[in-house]
Amino acid sequence: MSDSEPGTAPTIDLREAMRTARSLRRFRPDPVPDEVLARCLEAATWAPSGSNAQAWRFVVLRSPEARAVLGPAFREGWDWVRTIYGQSAEPPAPDDMSRQARLTRTMLHLVDNFEKVPVYVLFCYRLSGFVSEFIEAGSIFPAMQNFLLAARAEGLGTVPSTWFTFGEDKLRSVIGMPDDWRIASLVAAGWPEGRHGPVRRRPVGTVTALDTWDNPFLPS
Numbered sequence: 001m002s003d004s005e006p007g008t009a010p011t012i013d014l015r016e017a018m019r020t021a022r023s024l025r026r027f028r029p030d031p032v033p034d035e036v037l038a039r040c041l042e043a044a045t046w047a048p049s050g051s052n053a054q055a056w057r058f059v060v061l062r063s064p065e066a067r068a069v070l071g072p073a074f075r076e077g078w079d080w081v082r083t084i085y086g087q088s089a090e091p092p093a094p095d096d097m098s099r100q101a102r103l104t105r106t107m108l109h110l111v112d113n114f115e116k117v118p119v120y121v122l123f124c125y126r127l128s129g130f131v132s133e134f135i136e137a138g139s140i141f142p143a144m145q146n147f148l149l150a151a152r153a154e155g156l157g158t159v160p161s162t163w164f165t166f167g168e169d170k171l172r173s174v175i176g177m178p179d180d181w182r183i184a185s186l187v188a189a190g191w192p193e194g195r196h197g198p199v200r201r202r203p204v205g206t207v208t209a210l211d212t213w214d215n216p217f218l219p220s
């Protein structure tokens with residue numbers, strides 16, 4: 001459980017939070033108190049958005065009706081990911097400790113235990129019709145990232161997921177979402193079974209250019 005007092009947000013060095021907010025998919029059953037979730041959601045509202053429109057809505061999902069939609073959606077999403085990566089339907093062999101096998105196991109755990117995830121949060125945005133949906137979505141993902149970092153500071157584990165798309169129509173109906181709103185992402189959150197740890201990313205020199213596409217900004 002987090003060591004935070006109700007109403008008091010724990011602090012963590014910002015760079016350390018960014019460096020260690022890797023996705024966690026195994027959660028303990030302990031509930032996430034509303035005040036902890038509220039602090040993370042407040043951090044989400046501090047994100048920038050085009051024209052400061054803040055055309056977002058965060059939907060906290062705990063209902064059995066929403067979980068009934070998410071279960072089959074997660075299973076279908078997993079099948080889709082598995083097919084894309086050419087993985088077998090069987091779980092990895094117990095002695096396979098490769099990175100891929102560990103990732104597969106943790107994804108499978110999330111799929112098999114979707115109903116035990118303490119809470120899900122949907123990140124939704126309203127279409128203005130002035131710019132492309134792609135650009136409009138740019139005004140919701142900063143809010144999701146603020147949420148992920150605030151959750152990291154609280155000691156919560158999180159993982160974003162696109163698997164809700166496999167049950168999106170039903171989910172929209174369960175929550176009564178108006179037609180001009182879109183779901184950008186779903187985040188599963190809870191007190192982690194495992195530990196936060198460093199993310200693995202390509203070095204900045206390999207993904208950054210100076211002035212022209214192939215001119216390195218930094219040595220790689």
Ligand SMILES: Cc1cc2nc3c(=O)[nH]c(=O)nc-3n(C[C@H](O)[C@H](O)[C@H](O)COP(=O)(O)O)c2cc1C
Nearest residue numbers: 021022023024077107159160161162163185199200
């Ligand atoms: C928009 C988005 C969608 C994602 N969808 C899923 C998902 O459906 N299932 C899942 O297990 N992880 C999902 N992830 C987590 C990524 O797999 C993860 O961030 C990536 O592999 C890097 O690992 P790390 O977060 O542990 O550093 C998603 C991440 C993002 C940003």
